[in-house]
Amino acid sequence: MSKEMDFKNRDRFFELGLTIAHYRKLRGMTQEQLAEKAGISRSQLSIIEAPNIIQAFSLDIFYNIADALNISPGVLLDTKLPS
Numbered sequence: 001m002s003k004e005m006d007f008k009n010r011d012r013f014f015e016l017g018l019t020i021a022h023y024r025k026l027r028g029m030t031q032e033q034l035a036e037k038a039g040i041s042r043s044q045l046s047i048i049e050a051p052n053i054i055q056a057f058s059l060d061i062f063y064n065i066a067d068a069l070n071i072s073p074g075v076l077l078d079t080k081l082p083s
Contacts (some may be wrong), residue, residue: 010054013081015079016062021049023069035066 024034035045040061047053048065066073 002033005040009056013054013056014051016076017049019076019079020065020069022068023071024049027069029069034065034068038064040063040064 019044029037031045031049032042035042038045038061043059044061045065047055048061062076063073066076069076074080
């Protein structure tokens with residue numbers, strides 16, 4: 001995977017990270033709890049959620065996070081969060 005993402009994908013990963021953080025907090029989970037349930041490190045989850053760090057991650061991790069949040073992957077892709 002290229003280290004440089006085009007601007008459009010950077011925005012998508014940024015929005016996805018914020019959406020994951022939103023649903024994690026909505027469920028009252030810490031980063032540590034979600035990371036453990038998703039089978040990733042807390043630092044990796046922190047990078048995924050961080051608005052100032054944009055890093056691609058695999059679909060496998062994406063699906064693991066969705067499962068750990070008990071949410072449809074499609075819901076995570078809908079970055080228009082409810083108010």
